[in-house]
Amino acid sequence: MAEIKEELKKEIKGMKKENEAMKEDIESLKRGKQKQEETQDKTQERMKNLEILNQRVIQRQDYLERTETEYQLRLRNIHEEKEENIREKVTEILVELLQRMKEYIEDQIDRTYRINTNYARKHKTDRDVIIQLTRKVMRDEILRTGSKKSAFYKEKRIVILKEFPTSTIKNRRKYAFLTDELKRQNMKFRWEKDEGLMTTYKGQRYWVKSVERARQFYEGIKAEDMDEEKDHVSKGKQNKGKRMVSPRKEELENCNQRITRSMAARATDTQTTQEEIATNEEDEEGEEGEEETQEGQEEERQEEDPEITE
Structure with a gap:
């Protein structure tokens, strides 16, 4: 029995030592996990700071691009030739459009260059031309004059467009489903500077400032358009039924x-x-009868008193 007790005591001591070792391992794991969590927190904090910096860089880049595009215009349909002098072509077009001196136009142009687009590569058309002007006032004058009369180069109409930042173009693509429906219903709309668009529907103006609001407005005008089409079809059937x-x-x-x-x-x-003819004939016969009567009466008078006649 004494030997068994000794063995049990030894086993208990060994189990205690193992338990203490396990506790130490658990503590070390906890310390390691705590360090890991602290490391993760620091990493997340760094990630947040990087995101903030990235947003600032994007905003700064967008601001610079927006500022640059305020001095730019895009010209389309200018015939492209090998070893061409695109600046000379643009100067000629603007001189004819604005009716200004050539030297004045040359001073207003900073640089000109052609830009590659997927549409031009796919359809093998002339690449668009970007004009960098020295003054924003000159850009506005070209747009204002171009809206009143057309510009031509070699008997081909030139399209003058505003240039927008890449971020603005990407943002506007989110509203494509709404703008397509507005164009289909011949409804005019205007893009807002920061976000969304403004349109007029049934004499009332609507400002659409988010994609969610655009979706709601789209579903509303779509439903009303379908109701109008149903009413038109039903009226047509009624009119068709009435006409036999x-x-x-x-x-x-x-x-x-x-x-x-x-x-x-x-x-x-x-x-x-x-x-009328019959009445006239009767009248004539009556007159003839009266004349015959008067003649008969005179003859009778002559027969009764022949001395009067002499």
Whole structure:
């Protein structure tokens, strides 16, 4: 028994040592986990700072691009040639459009260059031309004049467009589903400077400042358009049900009725004329009878008193 107790004591001591070792391992794991969490927190904090810096860089880049595009214009449909002098072509177009001196236009142009686009590569068309002007006022003058009269180069109409930052173009693509529907319904709209657009619907202005609001507005005008189409179709069916004869047949019937009325009027006029003639003949016969009566009376008077006649 004593030996068994000794063995049990040794095993208990060994288990205690193992337990203490396990506790130390757990503590070290906890310390390691705590360090890991602290490291993760520091990493996340650094990530947040990097995101903030990245947003600042993007905003700064967008501001610089927006500022640069305020002095730029895009010209489309200028014929592209090998070893061309694109600055000379643009100067010629603007001189003709603005009716200004060539030297003045040359001073207003900073630089000109062609830009590659997927559309030009796919359809093998002339690349667009970007004009960098020295003054924003000059850009506004070109846009204002170009909206009133067209510019031409070698008998080809030149399209003058505003240049926008890449961020603005990407942002506007999110509203493509709404702008396509507005164009289909011939509704005018105007892009807002920062976000969204403004449009007029049934005499009332609407400002759409978010994609969610654009989706709601799109569903609303789409539903009303479908209701109007249903009303139009139902009215067309009602009108079709009311008309039992074809328009051509109806015209023929109206024509026949007019002819019948005309013939009846003519018959009435003929009858009236015949009655007038008969009345005149009766009047003449009456006058002749009166004359014969008067002559007979005179003859009788002559027979009764022949001396009066002498």
